[in-house]
Amino acid sequence: MNVFSYKDIYIEDGKRVLEVNILPEKYCNFDCIFCPIGRSYNKVDTQQSFDEIDDSFNELESMIENNNVDLVFINSKGEALVNSRISDIIDLIKSKGVPVRLLSNGYLLGRKEYMQIANKCDEVIGEIKAISEEDFQKIQRPIEGYTLKEYISNMILFNKQYKGKFILEVTIIKGYNDTEESVNKIKNIINEISPDKVIVERMNDERFKKKLGISDERFDEISKALQNI
Ligand code: SF4
Structure with missing residues (x-):
């Protein structure tokens, strides 16, 4: 049985992109209430070995x-x-002369062992969703002891020394980070992390859209405000 799974190859900016999932089931250090994959029964931040990975x-x-x-x-x-x-997975891809983009929620990027791994990638994506300590605990349900403060400082730390392209994905969630005050707070976070690119998203999953989704107009306003920093 193969541990990895793939999406059909797609074209992005004229490039053929192979998207690969390298986990047999969900393993995450967060347990977000809106996670499209479902609950985190394996809530971990240490490395796991999987059988038959060869x-x-x-x-x-x-x-x-x-x-x-x-x-x-x-x-x-x-x-x-x-x-x-x-x-080893990153090394294998790089040995074929192909660049690697890694998606991480970003929390572990400040830890030395993970930082060194992410440094090998050409592009790294980190994420921001909740922007208050209370909301972070409530809607992203991280491993005990995690804080929003440390989350942000981990990404700052990472990007300060990272030579590749750091992309920050910000998700706007109704009732949590969609007010003017929140947008200003997000701007400050973006300035601190100083990514090469910002991607603004919103809740598109049908299961959460009604409760946590924002209107097209508000999304456009916020996107413009955050892209023009
Ligand atoms: S960070 Fe949150 S949304 Fe992303 S995989 Fe983990 S639990 Fe799901």
């Missing part, structure tokens, strides 16, 4: 070789950094 390495290698891939995007069922073989 077959998955072979499969990934042939996927890259047979599909003229220009970029591999590691976008997993949770936090990809907790796969104990992630470093």
